[in-house]
Amino acid sequence: MNRSAKWSISVVIAFAVALAALALSRFGSGTGTPTAPPSLLLIVVDTLRADHLGLYGYDRQISANLDRFATAAVVYEDAITPAPFTMPAMAALFTGLYPDRTGVTNHSPRHGLGRATATTLAELTGAAGYRTAAVVSNPWLSNRSMGFDRGFESYLVRGPDGERSRDFSAALIAEAALGLLADMGEDPFFLWIHMLDPHMPYQPPAAAAARMGNPSASSAVVRDFVSEARNKQDIYFSGDYPPAEIAATRALYDAEILHVDEQVGRILAALDESGRGNDTIVVFAADHGESLGDHGLYFAHDFTLYDELLHVPLVVRVPGVAPARIGGEVSLIDVLPSLCEWMRLSCAEPMDGRLLPLSPLQGEEVRTVFAASVPYRKRYDRAPRLSLPGPDGRWTMARSNGLKVIRIPRPQGPLWEAYDTDRDPGEATDIASREDLMAMRPALTSWMAQMKASRPPETAAPPPLGKATRERLRALGYLR
Numbered sequence: 001m002n003r004s005a006k007w008s009i010s011v012v013i014a015f016a017v018a019l020a021a022l023a024l025s026r027f028g029s030g031t032g033t034p035t036a037p038p039s040l041l042l043i044v045v046d047t048l049r050a051d052h053l054g055l056y057g058y059d060r061q062i063s064a065n066l067d068r069f070a071t072a073a074v075v076y077e078d079a080i081t082p083a084p085f086t087m088p089a090m091a092a093l094f095t096g097l098y099p100d101r102t103g104v105t106n107h108s109p110r111h112g113l114g115r116a117t118a119t120t121l122a123e124l125t126g127a128a129g130y131r132t133a134a135v136v137s138n139p140w141l142s143n144r145s146m147g148f149d150r151g152f153e154s155y156l157v158r159g160p161d162g163e164r165s166r167d168f169s170a171a172l173i174a175e176a177a178l179g180l181l182a183d184m185g186e187d188p189f190f191l192w193i194h195m196l197d198p199h200m201p202y203q204p205p206a207a208a209a210a211r212m213g214n215p216s217a218s219s220a221v222v223r224d225f226v227s228e229a230r231n232k233q234d235i236y237f238s239g240d241y242p243p244a245e246i247a248a249t250r251a252l253y254d255a256e257i258l259h260v261d262e263q264v265g266r267i268l269a270a271l272d273e274s275g276r277g278n279d280t281i282v283v284f285a286a287d288h289g290e291s292l293g294d295h296g297l298y299f300a301h302d303f304t305l306y307d308e309l310l311h312v313p314l315v316v317r318v319p320g321v322a323p324a325r326i327g328g329e330v331s332l333i334d335v336l337p338s339l340c341e342w343m344r345l346s347c348a349e350p351m352d353g354r355l356l357p358l359s360p361l362q363g364e365e366v367r368t369v370f371a372a373s374v375p376y377r378k379r380y381d382r383a384p385r386l387s388l389p390g391p392d393g394r395w396t397m398a399r400s401n402g403l404k405v406i407r408i409p410r411p412q413g414p415l416w417e418a419y420d421t422d423r424d425p426g427e428a429t430d431i432a433s434r435e436d437l438m439a440m441r442p443a444l445t446s447w448m449a450q451m452k453a454s455r456p457p458e459t460a461a462p463p464p465l466g467k468a469t470r471e472r473l474r475a476l477g478y479l480r
Contacts, residue, residue, distance in 0.1 A: 128346065
């Protein structure tokens with residue numbers, strides 16, 4: 001490339017970055033004086049894998065509203081969750097820290113966000129004068145003893161007729177969210193919406209199921225799950241149902257996404273019709289994905305670290321910022337530090353996350369992101385290759401530039417796997433012996449040591465979960 005061409009590219013990049021800074025200046029990320037603080041709408045869909053959305057290449061038409069939203073937003077093509085289950089993932093998103101640093105490493109009353117010393121997104125926005133509200137249905141999050149209500153003025157966990165958990169469906173959550181949006185008026189706000197619908201047991205509306213080719217809106221897998229006719233481990237780890245029943249269950253998962261997409265569309269339309277879309281940052285994400293038979297795990301998550309669980313949608317619309325698609329690994333831990341920058345929040349505490357780029361011209365940073373699975377649980381003692389107790393017995397993962405290593409602890413020593421996710425997105429071919437993959441192992445080992453050193457000590461056991469909460473968790477497969 002000649003000097004003139006290099007100069008031209010440099011001018012283009014400088015001009016693009018300057019335009020992005022100018023666009024963001026009114027929201028506090030540039031050198032100008034912001035005219036008004038931007039509001040924030042955070043929509044998280046539980047158990048939503050990225051590759052089942054059209055904007056990430058899925059060939060079934062189930063996400064029309066999200067696909068449309070993405071055309072006016074920044075889409076992160078390789079967003080990774082730091083944990084394949086809800087509490088650690090959401091703790092990471094709210095604090096910008098890996099779950100070990102907050103102590104939220106498991107689903108239990110001992111591991112709630114309330115014990116973390118880090119300041120949360122809701123606390124930061126509340127301190128900046130925002131109105132803060134949330135509408136959630138996942139029972140781990142809706143139970144206030146877990147601490148995810150920290151900083152929220154309003155924390156809705158019931159539908160209008162007292163619905164909880166699965167009954168508090170995306171349609172009811174959308175109704176509650178629309179009411180909260182209407183009540184905000186002109187005040188700056190932070191509204192978090194968390195929808196649970198794509199989580200087992202899949203029970204979509206009949207019309208959505210019929211559109212996905214399952215007019216019965218059910219399957220033997222779901223019926224067994226709900227009635228407890230079979231041990232959950234038989235469902236998760238064996239997959240010994242006829243292929244037609246597996247396909248019918250996958251169709252129900254897609255139908256749940258279709259239903260959620262419709263409700264998210266209602267919320268986004270109401271925001272834009274109100275005029276608040278022009279001064280509101282919208283972040284759409286999932287806490288983790290779902291295994292639909294991939295790598296021997298059926299209709300569950302938690303247990304492994306393959307991309308069907310770790311690769312999550314992350315789409316951000318910032319007023320004044322041009323739409324873009326950005327490759328390179330990013331993590332849910334990057335959401336909070338980015339919002340601190342874009343919204344000019346007072347975020348003095350150190351974080352593990354980094355600033356999300358808003359333009360490809362800012363560079364697709366080559367970095368390493370990490371994740372850890374669920375610890376060994378006695379109630380799921382048949383989980384393949386999960387046998388050592390405590391946080392040191394978890395699977396861990398490092399991913400950089402499309403290359404990925406997984407460490408699986410075993411009594412006789414760790415098992416290592418590795419994949420080239422660019423060339424082998426289904427992670428079918430283990431290339432752990434490849435030299436460049438072996439070179440990633442020290443980074444993962446170092447990260448594990450850092451996490452262990454920074455993990456807060458466990459506190460005394462809090463009061464046990466109430467009967468109603470335990471029943472809701474059992475219905476979702478968390479307890480037996």
